[in-house]
Amino acid sequence: xxxxxxxxxxxxxxxxxxxxxxxxxxxxxxxxxxxxxxxxxxxxxxxxxxxxxxxxxxxxxxxxxxxxxxxxxxxxxxxxxxxxxxxxxxxxxxxxxxxxxxxxxxxxxxxxxxxx
Amino acid sequence: xxxxxxxxxxxxxxxxxxxxxxxxxxxxxxxxxxxxxxxxxxxxxxxxxxxxxxxxxxxxxxxxxxxxxxxxxxxxxxxxxxxxxxxxxxxxxxxxxxxxxxxxxxxxxxxxxxxx
Numbered sequence: 001x002x003x004x005x006x007x008x009x010x011x012x013x014x015x016x017x018x019x020x021x022x023x024x025x026x027x028x029x030x031x032x033x034x035x036x037x038x039x040x041x042x043x044x045x046x047x048x049x050x051x052x053x054x055x056x057x058x059x060x061x062x063x064x065x066x067x068x069x070x071x072x073x074x075x076x077x078x079x080x081x082x083x084x085x086x087x088x089x090x091x092x093x094x095x096x097x098x099x100x101x102x103x104x105x106x107x108x109x110x111x112x113x114x115x116x
Numbered sequence: 117x118x119x120x121x122x123x124x125x126x127x128x129x130x131x132x133x134x135x136x137x138x139x140x141x142x143x144x145x146x147x148x149x150x151x152x153x154x155x156x157x158x159x160x161x162x163x164x165x166x167x168x169x170x171x172x173x174x175x176x177x178x179x180x181x182x183x184x185x186x187x188x189x190x191x192x193x194x195x196x197x198x199x200x201x202x203x204x205x206x207x208x209x210x211x212x213x214x215x216x217x218x219x220x221x222x223x224x225x226x227x228x229x230x231x232x
Binding site for chain 1 (some may be wrong): 120157158160208
């Protein structure tokens with residue numbers, strides 16, 4: 001069964017410092033991986049996805065993620081954090097079952113706090 | 117230019133009541149989803165429709181019934197509400213390709229349901 005884990009409930013960084021939000025996955029077959037961000041009292045917004053190709057994926061708002069097949073990881077990164085990046089971040093994997101429904105399985109979420 | 121909209125934004129009701137949440141998307145997508153986000157922010161798929169056909173039906177109580185009058189709308193009706201139904205419900209939509217449904221999903225702003 002497909003699953004995704006975000007090992008950190010919260011990540012704290014200082015503004016201007018690089019940030020990393022971790023995600024590991026378990027899939028049978030090819031992994032299709034996504035990152036979403038949720039600001040308070042808002043719906044989820046898509047940041048980026050890995051389907052195939054380059055292991056470094058660039059997304060919205062200066063975020064990028066590195067796909068590592070050997071470590072089954074898809075960590076979200078940003079070179080210089082902003083206070084406005086403070087939010088809840090979700091990693092997700094598409095369920096690769098035979099039904100091909102596009103079902104996403106989400107990690108438990110990681111709260112990012114960027115302090116001035 | 118709201119892409120995915122939900123009504124109402126807040127819903128407070130008594131146990132045992134029946135209520136509906138409406139969702140509409142103007143993105144021209146043919147697949148729509150309902151998610152439940154619990155108090156710990158954990159996000160789980162409930163249902164999905166593709167071109168008005170139910171394609172995902174997770175293990176949810178049969179008090180929950182989705183209805184899709186057309187591919188731009190997916191409503192959620194809940195009978196005999198219970199305290200445990202209190203959560204934020206998100207609607208989402210995405211394009212769907214039979215060759216691989218790995219398109220990102222676009223989320224609505226959520227409906228916060230409180231059952232007293």
